[in-house]
Structure formats: C-alpha cells, structure tokens
Amino acid sequence: MPHPLDNIFWNCLSGPHRHLSTGTDRARRYAPGFSPIVGFPDPHAPDFAALRPFCAPGELFYCDAWCGPAPDGWRIEVEATMFRLVWDGRPGPAFDPAPDAVPLGHAHVDDAMALAQLTRPGPFGPRTIELGEYFGVIDDGRLVAMAGERMAASGLREISGVCTHPDHQGRGHAKRLMEKLILRQLARGETPFLHVMSANARAHDLYLRMGFRDYCETVVRVVTPC
Structure with a gap:
C-alpha cells in the first residue's frame, strides 16, 4: 500500500x-x-x-x-x-530549545518574505506562514532566522522555510527553531518530515544527525505555463 x-x-x-x-x-x-x-x-x-x-x-x-x-x-x-526525510522515531528534545523564539504572524510577512528571498529556503509566498506554526529569531528588531510548518497529511507534518540571514549563520538558530517545532509536533502526535535539495550536503547531514532519515530522493522541477 x-x-x-x-x-x-x-x-x-x-x-x-x-x-x-x-x-x-x-x-x-x-x-x-x-x-x-x-x-x-x-x-x-x-x-x-x-x-x-x-x-x-x-x-x-x-x-x-x-x-x-x-x-x-x-x-x-x-x-x-x-x-524527502522523515523523523526516525527517536524521542524529541527534552525541553524547548528556543523559548525566546517569536511566533510569526501577519505583522512579520514583509520581513519573512525578505529573508526568504535572500536565503531561498524553497517555495515561499506571502501567505506561507499561514500554513502552520512559524517561529523566528529577532535581533535588534530584525528577523534573522525562521522555521515553520507547511504540508500536512495522515499525521505527518512538514518542517519548512528553514533559513538564517548570512550575517547570523553559525549560531545554531535554525537548529534550535527546528527542534522547537519537532518538540511541538511530537507532542501533538505528529511525525515530522522535511525536504532538502540533494546538492545541499551540509543541511542534509545536519538533518540526519538531528534524527531524520532519508525516505526517498526524487526529481523536483520548477515549471511555468507559457
């Protein structure tokens, strides 16, 4: 099946x-x-x-x-x-790793779009943050990292939109935001999954270490009507 x-x-x-x-x-x-x-x-x-x-x-x-x-x-x-990776079934984080993360809403749309356009975490639109919970790291009034939820089906919940401003990389922001989402999804009885481009070996390795496993590798295309 x-x-x-x-x-x-x-x-x-x-x-x-x-x-x-x-x-x-x-x-x-x-x-x-x-x-x-x-x-x-x-x-x-x-x-x-x-x-x-x-x-x-x-x-x-x-x-x-x-x-x-x-x-x-x-x-x-x-x-x-x-x-396409899925959570391997291990227990999630024991505590919230990002208690200071800010829930993102309509007031953050412009900032979220600017960060997504700069870092290109995947397909992202001005209403994407309405698809689930989104959290961000604010530094000196600026959104410098975010992660959230996108697709859902049959008890599965996708983590998506994971990105960090280039000036703030290497500080663990994305990992902490992802772990926050994993903790919340597991508490709801959901199984986290996510996507990463095959060429992004660094992110792929991180997700494997975090507790995801490869489900499959698939072709992805961007198409346009003409």
Missing part, C-alpha cells in the same frame, strides 16, 4: 489543505499567495492540462517525481533532485 509520503504534495493539497488550494480531482495547486506547489493523483503522469485553467502565464510552480519532456503549453525552468 502506498505511503502518504510517496505523493505528499497531492495528499496534502487534496486533503488537509484542500481549502487553501484550487483545482480539480486531476490537479491542484496552492491558492495564489501560498507556496507555489502543485500536486497530481499520479505524480509520475501529471495532468498539466487540468491544471492550466488555474494558472497565470509566468507563474512558477514546484512539482516532483515526473520525468520526460515538458507538456504542451509549459516550460521547465529548473530541474534538480531533493531528499
């Missing part, structure tokens, strides 16, 4: 986040303003024709799993691979 992580984009967009997405039973995307991610019932045979009415020319979308040439009316902008 397929595991929910095998097609997590679709399982989230057609399930817990259906009210935050748009599309049909053949293809769905997050509504504009959220992370530009799309999902299909069969990610290896995506129905881009069904998705097209819900997209504007020039929009960029992330999708996974499928290979082959671009479908009619679409262009592949980026192709790479990423690891």
Whole structure:
C-alpha cells in the first residue's frame, strides 16, 4: 500500500489543505499567495492540462517525481533532485530549545518574505506562514532566522522555510527553531518530515544527525505555463 509520503504534495493539497488550494480531482495547486506547489493523483503522469485553467502565464510552480519532456503549453525552468526525510522515531528534545523564539504572524510577512528571498529556503509566498506554526529569531528588531510548518497529511507534518540571514549563520538558530517545532509536533502526535535539495550536503547531514532519515530522493522541477 502506498505511503502518504510517496505523493505528499497531492495528499496534502487534496486533503488537509484542500481549502487553501484550487483545482480539480486531476490537479491542484496552492491558492495564489501560498507556496507555489502543485500536486497530481499520479505524480509520475501529471495532468498539466487540468491544471492550466488555474494558472497565470509566468507563474512558477514546484512539482516532483515526473520525468520526460515538458507538456504542451509549459516550460521547465529548473530541474534538480531533493531528499524527502522523515523523523526516525527517536524521542524529541527534552525541553524547548528556543523559548525566546517569536511566533510569526501577519505583522512579520514583509520581513519573512525578505529573508526568504535572500536565503531561498524553497517555495515561499506571502501567505506561507499561514500554513502552520512559524517561529523566528529577532535581533535588534530584525528577523534573522525562521522555521515553520507547511504540508500536512495522515499525521505527518512538514518542517519548512528553514533559513538564517548570512550575517547570523553559525549560531545554531535554525537548529534550535527546528527542534522547537519537532518538540511541538511530537507532542501533538505528529511525525515530522522535511525536504532538502540533494546538492545541499551540509543541511542534509545536519538533518540526519538531528534524527531524520532519508525516505526517498526524487526529481523536483520548477515549471511555468507559457
């Protein structure tokens, strides 16, 4: 029987986040303003024709799993691979490692977008912080690190948007924020998971040491209607 992580984009967009997405039973995307991610019932045979009415020319979308040439009316902008990791079942942190972290909300959207645009942690939009809990580190009035939650399905909860301003790296901010989220997710009975680009060996190694294990490595593409 397929595991929910095998097609997590679709399982989230057609399930817990259906009210935050748009599309049909053949293809769905997050509504504009959220992370530009799309999902299909069969990610290896995506129905881009069904998705097209819900997209504007020039929009960029992330999708996974499928290979082959671009479908009619679409262009592949980026192709790479990423690891999908899941918590290996060990106990989480014994205490909150970031009690001083600030919950991020509407007042922090501009700062969160600026940090995401600078550090590029993955697909991120002005409404992404509405998808779950987001926490940040504020230094001298400036958001310098953040991490939060994005996709969810079948008791799984994604940690996403993990990034630190270049001037504040090496201080453990991202790790502490992630551990805070892990602690809270495990307390809710959820299983943390996350994604990392295959080329980002440093982050991948960190996540393995923290207690995640590789679930799979998959193709990830950025596509646009043309």
